[in-house]
Amino acid sequence: MNNSKTIVVKLGTSVLTGGSFTLDKAHMVELVRQCAQLRQQGHKVILVSSGAVAAGKEHLHMSCDLNNLANKQMLAAVGQSQLILTWQTLFNIYGIHVGQMLLTRADLDDRERYLNARDTLGALLKHNIVPIINENDAVATAEIKVGDNDNLSALTAILAQADHLLLLTDQPGLFTADPRSNPEATLIEEVDKIDDRIRSLAGGSGTHLGTGGMATKLQAADIARRAGVETIIAAGHRPNVILESVNKTAIGTRIKPLGSPIEGRKRWLLAGPVSSGKLCLDAGATDAVVLQGSSLLAKGIKHVEGVFQRGELVELCNAQGEIIARGLCRYSSADLSQIKGLHSEQFKALLGFDYGKAIVHRDDLVLLDD
Numbered sequence: 001m002n003n004s005k006t007i008v009v010k011l012g013t014s015v016l017t018g019g020s021f022t023l024d025k026a027h028m029v030e031l032v033r034q035c036a037q038l039r040q041q042g043h044k045v046i047l048v049s050s051g052a053v054a055a056g057k058e059h060l061h062m063s064c065d066l067n068n069l070a071n072k073q074m075l076a077a078v079g080q081s082q083l084i085l086t087w088q089t090l091f092n093i094y095g096i097h098v099g100q101m102l103l104t105r106a107d108l109d110d111r112e113r114y115l116n117a118r119d120t121l122g123a124l125l126k127h128n129i130v131p132i133i134n135e136n137d138a139v140a141t142a143e144i145k146v147g148d149n150d151n152l153s154a155l156t157a158i159l160a161q162a163d164h165l166l167l168l169t170d171q172p173g174l175f176t177a178d179p180r181s182n183p184e185a186t187l188i189e190e191v192d193k194i195d196d197r198i199r200s201l202a203g204g205s206g207t208h209l210g211t212g213g214m215a216t217k218l219q220a221a222d223i224a225r226r227a228g229v230e231t232i233i234a235a236g237h238r239p240n241v242i243l244e245s246v247n248k249t250a251i252g253t254r255i256k257p258l259g260s261p262i263e264g265r266k267r268w269l270l271a272g273p274v275s276s277g278k279l280c281l282d283a284g285a286t287d288a289v290v291l292q293g294s295s296l297l298a299k300g301i302k303h304v305e306g307v308f309q310r311g312e313l314v315e316l317c318n319a320q321g322e323i324i325a326r327g328l329c330r331y332s333s334a335d336l337s338q339i340k341g342l343h344s345e346q347f348k349a350l351l352g353f354d355y356g357k358a359i360v361h362r363d364d365l366v367l368l369d370d
């Protein structure tokens with residue numbers, strides 16, 4: 001079917017537990033029914049499922065300090081197997097297989113590992129298996145974590161070249177303020193651009209088990225929209241929410257994608273590496289990069305922040321300090337401290353070598369301003 005869409009459905013702990021410390025299996029079966037129906041309509045479905053920590057707590061009947069990393073990892077290790085067992089049992093009702101993928105930031109940083117994860121996801125979808133993704137909480141420490149499943153689901157949507165990202169939570173969408181503390185807050189139905197004004201509306205999680213609240217949902221939506229993916233934030237308990245979101249019923253908060261989807265390597269630049277440093281550009285270089293589609297030359301670099309090697313990802317900032325692009329830097333921070341502000345003809349005399357005049361080549365750069 002040529003109208004086939006790929007949909008990433010992110011289910012927050014709040015949806016899977018209904019705010020309790022146990023998995024709400026009656027509701028999970030309802031979500032599975034909707035996923036099965038979407039597949040019958042010819043669409044592909046990927047779940048990003050939170051709930052491992054909650055499931056671990058439920059299984060062990062143990063109260064422990066959730067601020068302690070080892071405790072949380074223990075609960076996730078126990079809970080993840082319970083969680084996937086529950087999903088498999090429920091999808092079995094419809095004769096659907098599931099495949100578990102546990103990822104960390106490190107799996108997406110490295111281009112080769114990113115491509116491996118992409119191929120696994122592709123193979124699961126090709127064989128009509130529903131991928132169920134979570135962060136590998138049992139082993140991931142802060143340095144190699146994505147940190148929250150909202151961002152992980154956006155990275156998954158990029159990996160899968162999805163059409164829609166549904167962030168299902170315990171609120172009907174993004175409100176003008178946290179509705180838990182502001183009963184007057186109203187739903188925002190459509191967002192064109194995620195700027196500081198929109199970000200300022202989003203608070204953190206209102207529960208002990210949720211991570212990130214609305215703030216991480218907006219981060220995720222911003223990454224997704226730049227990769228051409230539409231995001232919908234909606235209530236996981238709304239009847240038929242998954243079916244209606246995809247079939248264009250006005251529902252929750254819809255965050256529009258940017259016009260044209262970007263090509264593979266640039267998608268990885270958005271999804272993958274964490275930045276190792278910053279290049280601050282003058283106005284001329286900013287215009288050249290943003291408006292003229294040029295590579296970044298050393299001449300327009302005013303200063304360099306951070307320590308990085310050749311080939312690492314850096315952020316490019318304009319004179320106001322706003323991040324305008326991400327890209328792979330062809331020179332190390334040590335080299336750049338010598339050649340910033342100079343013409344490329346001088347590189348060899350100063351460094352003893354030269355990797356070409358582009359500091360960040362156009363092919364290795366993705367723009368963020370819009």
Ligand SMILES: Nc1ncnc2c1ncn2[C@@H]1O[C@H](COP(=O)(O)OP(=O)(O)O)[C@@H](O)[C@H]1O
Binds near residue numbers: 168178204
């Ligand atoms: N502007 C806002 N609009 C809606 N919810 C918000 C807002 N700011 C903060 N929140 C909070 O975000 C919570 C949902 O995020 P979170 O607890 O992380 O849930 P999940 O487990 O679904 O990811 C809501 O319960 C709400 O308290």
Ligand SMILES: N[C@@H](CCC(=O)OP(=O)(O)O)C(=O)O
Binds near residue numbers: 013049052076
């Ligand atoms: N990976 C964790 C969930 C992390 C997370 O982002 O939680 P949530 O904000 O509920 O989606 C778990 O499975 O418990």
